[in-house]
Amino acid sequence: MSIHEIAPDDVVRTHAEGAANEREPLVVLEPLLAFLDEHGIAAGAGDPALSPLGDGHSNVTYLAERGGVEFVLRRPPRGPLPPSAHDVIRESRVLRALEGLARVPRVFAVCEDAELIGAPFYVMEKIEGDVVNDTLPAALDSEENRRRIGEELVDALVELHAVDWQAAGLEGFGKPTGYVERQVRRFHGLWDINRTREVPEIDAVARWLGDNLPESPPATIVHGDYRLGNVLYGPQSPAQLVTIVDWEMATIGDPLADLGYLVTLWSDRDDAVGGPLELSPVTRQPGFLRRDELIARYEERSGRSMTDIRWYQTLAIWKSAIFMEGNYKRAISGTSDDPFNLQFGEGVLQLAAQAQELTSSPD
Numbered sequence: 001m002s003i004h005e006i007a008p009d010d011v012v013r014t015h016a017e018g019a020a021n022e023r024e025p026l027v028v029l030e031p032l033l034a035f036l037d038e039h040g041i042a043a044g045a046g047d048p049a050l051s052p053l054g055d056g057h058s059n060v061t062y063l064a065e066r067g068g069v070e071f072v073l074r075r076p077p078r079g080p081l082p083p084s085a086h087d088v089i090r091e092s093r094v095l096r097a098l099e100g101l102a103r104v105p106r107v108f109a110v111c112e113d114a115e116l117i118g119a120p121f122y123v124m125e126k127i128e129g130d131v132v133n134d135t136l137p138a139a140l141d142s143e144e145n146r147r148r149i150g151e152e153l154v155d156a157l158v159e160l161h162a163v164d165w166q167a168a169g170l171e172g173f174g175k176p177t178g179y180v181e182r183q184v185r186r187f188h189g190l191w192d193i194n195r196t197r198e199v200p201e202i203d204a205v206a207r208w209l210g211d212n213l214p215e216s217p218p219a220t221i222v223h224g225d226y227r228l229g230n231v232l233y234g235p236q237s238p239a240q241l242v243t244i245v246d247w248e249m250a251t252i253g254d255p256l257a258d259l260g261y262l263v264t265l266w267s268d269r270d271d272a273v274g275g276p277l278e279l280s281p282v283t284r285q286p287g288f289l290r291r292d293e294l295i296a297r298y299e300e301r302s303g304r305s306m307t308d309i310r311w312y313q314t315l316a317i318w319k320s321a322i323f324m325e326g327n328y329k330r331a332i333s334g335t336s337d338d339p340f341n342l343q344f345g346e347g348v349l350q351l352a353a354q355a356q357e358l359t360s361s362p363d
Contacts, residue, residue: 006052018118024078026060028117035116039109041123042067059086059248063126071108075121090173091247092122094221097168102160102221103231103243127243129232133280137235143287145239150289151297152241153228157262158301160244161220161255168221174252176219183257183315184209187322194326201352205318208359214308216254224249226258227265228280259298260312263291264320276347277320314358321351 009021011029018025029047037043045067053061053072062073076086089112098104110122130137132149140149165173175182188206195202223230225246234240265277268291269284282288289297299306324344331341 006050011050024118026075026078026118027062027073031116035109035111036066036123039123041071041108042069045069058246059088059091064123070126072105072124072126073121074124075117075119086248088122088248089120091250092124094170094173094247094250095124097165097170097173098160098163098221101163101168103156103241104247105243105245127232129234129242131229131231132233132282133229134282136282136285137233139235139237140233140239142237145237146283146285146287147289148239149228149233149241150283150294152233152239153231153262154294154297155301156231156241156244157223157226157258158298160223161258161302163221165219165221165252170221170252173250174219174222176252177216179219179222179251179253179257180213180216180315183319184213187319191322191325194322194329196325196329196332199321199325199349199352201356202318202321205314205352205355205359208356209311209315209318212311214256214311217256217304219252220255222251222253222255223247223258224251226262228283254312255302256304256309256312257315259295260309260314261316263294263309264313264316266291266294276324276344276350277317310358310361314355317351317355317358321348321355324348324351 009018009023009025011027012018012021012025013029015028015031018028027050033047036048042048048064048066050062050064050073053063058077060075060077064071064073074088074091076088089110092107092110095104095107096110099106105124105127108123108125110120111117112120114120130140132140136146140146165171184206188203191202191206223244225248226244230244230246231241232243232245234242265279267278267281267283269286269288271278271284273281295306295309298304325348327341328344328348331344
């Protein structure tokens with residue numbers, strides 16, 4: 001995982017120290033130490049050494065080391081936050097439910113008290129592994145392992161979708177019916193909020209999605225952001241997917257939404273280079289499964305029909321365009337200081353055109 005720097009006001013010793021800063025802290029050490037001691041996480045040791053993980057645009061994640069014990073702490077970013085967004089307690093619930101049933105890290109402790117360090121948080125095990133995005137770890141850099149990376153990615157998703165979510169204690173975690181209808185309705189409404197200009201393709205695709213709703217298979221746990229960049233592979237050959245991360249979008253719904261999203265963000269070697277959804281260009285290398293091979297493996301392993309997979313791919317591209325427009329809006333309105341968000345202006349148009357093109361493609 002990529003690592004960014006800790007700002008001076010991110011970690012403070014006491015709430016009084018944090019109150020003296022312009023921004024609220026992300027970690028307050030003294031109450032955190034008491035919490036770790038209470039839950040037997042390197043109890044009695046000193047301050048944890050904290051290293052931020054990820055790009056800082058999602059929930060805040062720290063790799064921590066205390067008394068020779070490594071663990072991961074995850075909390076929401078600084079506010080203000082949209083309602084229901086960045087719900088780490090919900091995230092910890094699904095991880096605990098899936099322990100022993102899917103490839104997830106074990107949760108050590110959960111704190112629902114937002115006053116303790118300034119936000120709810122949870123602590124989970126650190127799993128050794130690498131994210132595969134731009135390059136391959138040396139141990140996995142062979143055609144055989146490249147193929148296996150894709151196979152493992154599909155197989156872990158099939159395992160997740162096979163979990164009996166009701167028996168796992170996730171009754172009420174999401175609505176098991178009407179998922180695809182709600183997705184189209186919700187994101188078309190979000191477009192009205194995010195839009196900065198007229199993009200007729202967005203509305204045209206929304207109509208096509210609504211007019212061609214598939215009949216969903218029985219509901220499963222849905223990760224919501226399942227892609228190569230949200231899994232870790234172990235450090236040894238043969239390639240083994242050891243854990244799935246970033247569960248903040250998880251719900252109960254249509255499993256094919258996960259697959260449609262996964263293959264949409266998968267780069268085939270003959271795709272145009274540098275597209276707005278090219279997050280893992282390493283999969284262009286020889287040996288990696290192609291997009292249709294991923295779909296075929298999922299179909300064979302899960303037994304689910306792929307008749308409507310084009311619909312789910314279109315949904316994934318369309319939703320991504322709407323998300324990107326929100327980032328672009330923040331950039332041009334001055335509410336975001338990340339210059340990268342300006343690139344989404346053109347990216348939205350590319351994705352909207354791509355989604356519309358897919359609506360007229362043969363199945």
